[in-house]
Amino acid sequence: MSKLDKNGQNGPFYELDRRRQKAVIMLFEDELTDEEIAKAVQRRRSTLDNWKHEDLFKAAQRQYRSIVIKEDYESKALKKLNSLLNAKSEMVQLQSATTILKMAGMLSENDTPELTRAKVRKAIADARVAEARAKVLEDNGADVEEALDRLLTRLDKEESKDEHGRPADS
Structure with a gap:
């Protein structure tokens, strides 16, 4: 959980107990079956299924996914987009610029x-x-x-x- 410690400890993921947090992480990693994840967090499969339908659990999954993607891929993606601003194709340049502006919150998703x-x-x-x-x-x-x-x-x-x-x- 070292990735999470850097990002401050607030939001839905941090409202979960340790077992649910571990389940969120394991579901994100997508290496085990639901049965194996339930066993790893010392709960029944039906309990895991119930968790997966809870709004807080779903919000925690979105937050965790966002944190991991941001830390692992955002800077690489921005570097690549920046390099594509110099591409030969003007369409590629435009798409790169638009994506960067959207990421910066300067354009909405539909703009x-x-x-x-x-x-x-x-x-x-x-x-x-x-x-x-x-x-x-x-x-x-x-x-x-x-x-x-x-x-x-x-x-x-x-x-x-x-x-x-x-x-x-x-």
């Missing part, structure tokens, strides 16, 4: 430079549409205001007439 440019174009178009709508509302608002003024003026005139339609005496 590509083309998609990002399309999103920017859409945002600009949406802003223009919103601006045009605001202008229409502003223009219509002025028209509505004028119509309301005319209506209120007419109502005032109507109210100032008596029941026979003549101007009322003040």
